[in-house]
Amino acid sequence: xxxxxxxxxxxxxxxxxxxxxxxxxxxxxxxxxxxxxxxxxxxxxxxxxxxxxxxxxxxxxxxxxxxxxxxxxxxxxxxxxxxxxxxxxxxxxxxxxxxxxxxx
Numbered sequence: 583x584x585x586x587x588x589x590x591x592x593x594x595x596x597x598x599x600x601x602x603x604x605x606x607x608x609x610x611x612x613x614x615x616x617x618x619x620x621x622x623x624x625x626x627x628x629x630x631x632x633x634x635x636x637x638x639x640x641x642x643x644x645x646x647x648x649x650x651x652x653x654x655x656x657x658x659x660x661x662x663x664x665x666x667x668x669x670x671x672x673x674x675x676x677x678x679x680x681x682x683x684x685x686x
Contacts, residue, residue, distance in 0.1 A: 596655070616646055616647070616649075616653075618632075618643075618646060618647050619647075621661070621665045624665060624668075624669045625664070625665055625668035625669055626668075627668060629643055629644065629647070630643075632661075632664065635664055636657055636660050636661055636664065637657075637660070638653075638657065
């Protein structure tokens with residue numbers, strides 16, 4: 583990871599095992615403010631379904647939304663990957679032309 587990326591991660595609360603081994607994120611030391619409404623809108627996925635895909639309860643997902651809980655780095659990574667995959671899938675489906683009907 584580059585120094586700018588490491589600095590940004592530290593600013594939002596990540597800490598590392600050592601400066602030399604920055605690939606090992608130890609923990610998040612403060613709450614991360616997540617605005618999940620855009621992710622849900624982009625993916626056109628209900629919060630309960632997104633929670634199921636991540637592997638958490640709907641109550642846990644709701645706690646992330648209101649800021650009373652913070653996802654682990656693994657959960658945050660899963661959430662990010664799901665949003666990207668579902669968002670790209672939705673955009674690809676929207677760009678495809680509808681099938682043409684045969685005319686007599």
